[in-house]
Amino acid sequence: xxxxxxxxxxxxxxxxxxxxxxxxxxxxxxxxxxxxxxxxxxxxxxxxxxxxxxxxxxxxxxxxxxxxxxxxxxxxxxxxxxxxxxxxxxxxxxxxxxxxxxxxxxxxxxxxxxxxxxxxxxxxxxxxxxxxxxxxxxxxxxxxxxxxxxxxxxxxxxxxxxxxxxxxxxxxxxxxxxxxxxxxxxxxxxxxxxxxxxxxxxxxxxxxxxxxxxxxxxxxxxxxxxxxxxxxxxxxxxxxxxxxxxxxxxxxxxxxxxxxxxxxxxxxxxxxxxxxxxxxxxxxxxxxxxxxxxxxxxxxxxxxxxxxxxxxxxxxxxxxxxxxxxxxxxxxxxxxxxxxxxxxxxxxxxxxxxxxxxxxxxxxxxxxxxxxxxx
Numbered sequence: 001x002x003x004x005x006x007x008x009x010x011x012x013x014x015x016x017x018x019x020x021x022x023x024x025x026x027x028x029x030x031x032x033x034x035x036x037x038x039x040x041x042x043x044x045x046x047x048x049x050x051x052x053x054x055x056x057x058x059x060x061x062x063x064x065x066x067x068x069x070x071x072x073x074x075x076x077x078x079x080x081x082x083x084x085x086x087x088x089x090x091x092x093x094x095x096x097x098x099x100x101x102x103x104x105x106x107x108x109x110x111x112x113x114x115x116x117x118x119x120x121x122x123x124x125x126x127x128x129x130x131x132x133x134x135x136x137x138x139x140x141x142x143x144x145x146x147x148x149x150x151x152x153x154x155x156x157x158x159x160x161x162x163x164x165x166x167x168x169x170x171x172x173x174x175x176x177x178x179x180x181x182x183x184x185x186x187x188x189x190x191x192x193x194x195x196x197x198x199x200x201x202x203x204x205x206x207x208x209x210x211x212x213x214x215x216x217x218x219x220x221x222x223x224x225x226x227x228x229x230x231x232x233x234x235x236x237x238x239x240x241x242x243x244x245x246x247x248x249x250x251x252x253x254x255x256x257x258x259x260x261x262x263x264x265x266x267x268x269x270x271x272x273x274x275x276x277x278x279x280x281x282x283x284x285x286x287x288x289x290x291x292x293x294x295x296x297x298x299x300x301x302x303x304x305x306x307x308x309x310x311x312x313x314x315x316x317x318x319x320x321x322x323x324x325x326x327x328x329x330x331x332x333x334x335x336x337x338x339x340x341x342x343x344x345x346x347x348x349x350x351x352x353x354x355x356x357x358x359x360x361x362x363x364x365x366x367x368x369x370x371x372x373x374x375x
Contacts, residue, residue: 001027001372004085006035006076006100008051008093010197010226011267013037015115015161015361016091020045022365033083035076036091038227048079052228069096077103087372090134091115098126101133112368114138116155120147121299127151136371138364141308142354156367161360162267163352166274171256179253185245188220189259191331192277193244194251196264197226202237204284208322209262210241215328216335219259224251260334260341262327269303269314273351278334278344280327281305281316305351313347 003023007016017039023030024044032045041047049072073096080088080100087110090097094117104111113134119126120143127148130137137155139145145157180187191213195206206223213221223238225231225248238244247254251268255261255275263269265283272279281303300306305313315330317323333340 001030002083002085003030003032003087003089004034004080004083005032005040005045005089005091006093006097007037007040007091008035008096010037010051010228012091012093012115013039013051013227014165016040016045016089017043018161018164018361019089019091019114019364022361023369025362026365026369033079033085049076050228072096073099076100080104080109081107086110087112087368089114089368092117094119094126098129098133102129105133110372111135112138112371114364115140115161116144116148120144127153136367138367140360141304142356143308156364158363158367159357159360160270160355162271162274163355163358164361165252166271167358169252169256176257180257183222183245183247183250183253183257185222185257186220188218189335190254190257191216191219191221191335192254192258192261192263192272193221193223194261194263194268194272195223196266196268197228199233200286201264202233205264205282205322206234206237208284208324208327209282210237210244211324212262212327212331213241213244216331219335220245222247222254222258224254225249226251260331262331265302265316267304269305270308273305273314273348276345276348278341279314280330280334281314282322282327283316283318284322285319305348308354309347309351313344313351 005016007013013036016036020032020040020043034040034045034047035049036047037051088104090101090113092115101111111134116137116139117126131153138158139155140158140160145155148155193209195202195209222245223234225246227249231246231248234246255272255277258277261272261277261279263272263279263281265281269281283302302316303314317326
């Protein structure tokens with residue numbers, strides 16, 4: 001059984017890797033050729049294109065890199081045809097993957113989509129393309145099933161895959177003490193900085209985040225370095241903040257220990273919440289891209305936590321609101337034992353209940369294999 005799987009970002013690499021493991025556990029003969037990252041490679045996939053070469057954030061950036069993107073799409077199509085998979089599994093990454101899905105439909109190749117594009121936020125017309133080209137869609141957010149139902153498209157809600165990774169962890173005092181020592185961190189309470197996995201994000205937001213370390217000197221500030229980055233990339237940013245630590249490719253270990261966090265909008269906002277870490281959500285993008293996005297995006301919030309709970313649980317500091325003064329005020333509320341901190345932690349518990357139990361990867365693997373055996 002041959003699968004071709006495409007993930008274009010760090011979060012997709014994580015979820016795809018767990019899905020690969022689950023499929024292999026149920027079908028040991030399965031093989032995978034993939035676009036993705038190190039985690040997918042470790043899970044057993046032959047990764048031919050790394051996501052670090054695929055991630056372009058924002059409308060302006062996509063336009064500037066359009067030639068590269070189109071070249072990648074052409075190469076991907078040819079490679080799929082040469083590999084002759086029994087099925088292709090697409091992981092989020094809609095701008096690229098929906099084009100591939102259309103091509104696969106023309107070729108008569110089975111298409112599974114795990115982790116829906118955020119069509120409920122913008123480009124709702126994409127639903128029609130999904131209905132036409134995707135054989136089965138597996139969604140991870142509770143409201144997505146009802147959203148697709150409005151368009152007479154039946155999808156499978158499998159729960160959120162982040163729960164699997166987080167529920168497996170031990171948080172005993174001994175484990176945490178050993179973890180702190182292993183990461184070279186002091187006994188001071190930790191503020192985690194999750195600056196994102198794209199250079200454009202980091203350049204605009206990290207300097208503002210780092211300045212907070214001068215305001216709260218009773219805390220140690222630690223940057224979570226994404227797998228796609230070399231430690232040296234951060235040298236210029238922390239040269240003025242020698243007291244700030246770096247932790248490479250161990251974001252979950254850092255969140256296990258953190259007291260609070262500053263998080264770039266994206267999957268990491270939900271990860272911090274599932275670890276029950278009070279957070280401030282930060283976003284500052286290309287002004288042109290942001291202006292376009294405001295015109296066409298039909299959602300009230302940008303963080304997954306707020307979207308799932310349908311209210312402002314975590315503070316979102318966006319564009320001009322992401323400044324030193326406001327970030328200091330919001331972070332300060334979360335460091336002390338305030339009403340805001342207590343209420344946020346309580347709502348995180350409700351969020352975890354709302355997402356249901358774990359097992360998303362296992363459920364998705366079972367549904368894919370059952371469908372293939374039935375075909």
